[in-house]
Amino acid sequence: MRNPVRLNILTIALVASASFPVAEAFADGELNLLTWEGYADDAFVKPFTEKTGCAVNPTYVSSNDEMVSKAISAGSATIDLVSPSNDATLVLIDAGAVEALDISKLPHLKDYYPAFQKPAWLTKGDDLYGVPYGFGYIRVALKEGAVPGADSVKALWDPALKGKIAIWDNLESLYLAARYVGVKDVYNMTDEELDASMKALIALKPNIVKFWASDAEFTELYASGGILGGNTTELALSKIWGEGHGDLVDIETKEKRGGWSDSWMVVKGAGENPCTYAWLDWVSSAESQAIASKVTGYAYSNAKAFDLLDDATKALLTKLKTNDPKVLNEVDWWQPVARRSKYLEVFNQAKAASAP
Numbered sequence: 001m002r003n004p005v006r007l008n009i010l011t012i013a014l015v016a017s018a019s020f021p022v023a024e025a026f027a028d029g030e031l032n033l034l035t036w037e038g039y040a041d042d043a044f045v046k047p048f049t050e051k052t053g054c055a056v057n058p059t060y061v062s063s064n065d066e067m068v069s070k071a072i073s074a075g076s077a078t079i080d081l082v083s084p085s086n087d088a089t090l091v092l093i094d095a096g097a098v099e100a101l102d103i104s105k106l107p108h109l110k111d112y113y114p115a116f117q118k119p120a121w122l123t124k125g126d127d128l129y130g131v132p133y134g135f136g137y138i139r140v141a142l143k144e145g146a147v148p149g150a151d152s153v154k155a156l157w158d159p160a161l162k163g164k165i166a167i168w169d170n171l172e173s174l175y176l177a178a179r180y181v182g183v184k185d186v187y188n189m190t191d192e193e194l195d196a197s198m199k200a201l202i203a204l205k206p207n208i209v210k211f212w213a214s215d216a217e218f219t220e221l222y223a224s225g226g227i228l229g230g231n232t233t234e235l236a237l238s239k240i241w242g243e244g245h246g247d248l249v250d251i252e253t254k255e256k257r258g259g260w261s262d263s264w265m266v267v268k269g270a271g272e273n274p275c276t277y278a279w280l281d282w283v284s285s286a287e288s289q290a291i292a293s294k295v296t297g298y299a300y301s302n303a304k305a306f307d308l309l310d311d312a313t314k315a316l317l318t319k320l321k322t323n324d325p326k327v328l329n330e331v332d333w334w335q336p337v338a339r340r341s342k343y344l345e346v347f348n349q350a351k352a353a354s355a356p
Helices: 042-052 064-077 089-094 107-111 153-157 171-180 191-207 215-223 234-242 274-283 286-296 303-308 311-320 325-330 340-352
Strands: 030-035 055-060 131-143 165-168 208-212 229-233 248-251 258-266
Touching (some): 030 064, 030 274, 042 274, 042 286, 131 234, 131 286, 171 340, 191 208, 191 340, 229 234, 234 311
Parallel strands (some): 165 229
16 A cells, blocks of 8 residues: 555454465475565465565555555566555556466355456556555544535535644545545646645635644544544544544545555566466465454455454455445545656645735
C-alpha cells in the first residue's frame, strides 16, 4: 500500500494444520522481494521456507515511485517479485518490466472475489500480470450527529465542521475534492477540472485542522477529541472502534469511494526461478492470506480467507463491507495518473493556500 502503517488490529482463528498448496521443495532456492513492510512477515514466510526450501529476502520500500524505479532499473538480476499498488501496476506492464503470468500454475485465483480475478489494472490484452493481495478503500467518517443525514462527501464541507476534520495528505484528497465538484474520472482530469478541484479543496480548509500522514495519527486525533472525522481508511476506523469509540460512523456516500489494491508481480525473467511460482501459489491461498490479515490488518483478495477468521473479525469485515462483492465492484479503484506531477502541483498549491 501507498502508506504502509501496519496495525495488528485483527484476530484470527486458523485451522490447526492448514494444508500447504506447494508440494515440491526447491532446495537452496532464493526469492528476492521488493515490497511493503508486513508483506514478508515471518508468520507466513517461515512455513513457506520450511515447505519449499526457498529462502525469502525482502527489501522494503516506502512508495510506489520507489518500487517502480527499482523494478525497472534493477530487473530480475536482483529482484524476483514486486508488490505495487494499482496506481503503479500498468506503468510496470507498459514498461515491459514485468511478465505475464501462467495462470495454470495459480489454482487459487478461482477462489478470489470477482473484482480481483482479472482486474483492469493487471490486465493487458488477454494476459494477467499480477496476483492481487491486500486491499482497502477510503472512507468518509464522521462522529454520529455531527452532520445529520450525511450521505455525501459534501458533508465534509459543512460549516458545522469548522476546525474539526483531518484530511489525508495524499492525492486521494484531491480526488475527494474532485468528486465533490462532480468530476467523473478523477484519474484523468482536465486543467479545468483540476482547477475546480483545487478551489474546492481550498474552500474546505476552514474545516481542516490537519492533513494526516498515518492511520495512527488520524486515530489519535479522533480519540483525543481533536477532530470529528474526515477521510480515512478502514485500518484507522477499525482501531477507533476497537478502542471504544463506536460513535465514529462510516458514511456511505453517494459518490464512489477510492480504493487501493496491492498485487504480486513477476519481474521480467524471474518466472524461471521455481521459487517465484511457489510463492505466488502460497500467497494467493486462503490459508496464507488469513495469516497475513492478522499481521497487517488488511482485507485480502481470496474470498475463502474470510472463512478462516474468528467470528469477531468476520463481523468487523462484514461491517466494513470489505467482503461484499457488490461493494467491491462499485469501488473507484486507483489508476495510474498520466499527469501525476501536475496533480501533485495542484494538490500542494491547495495545501499552501490560505483558508478563505
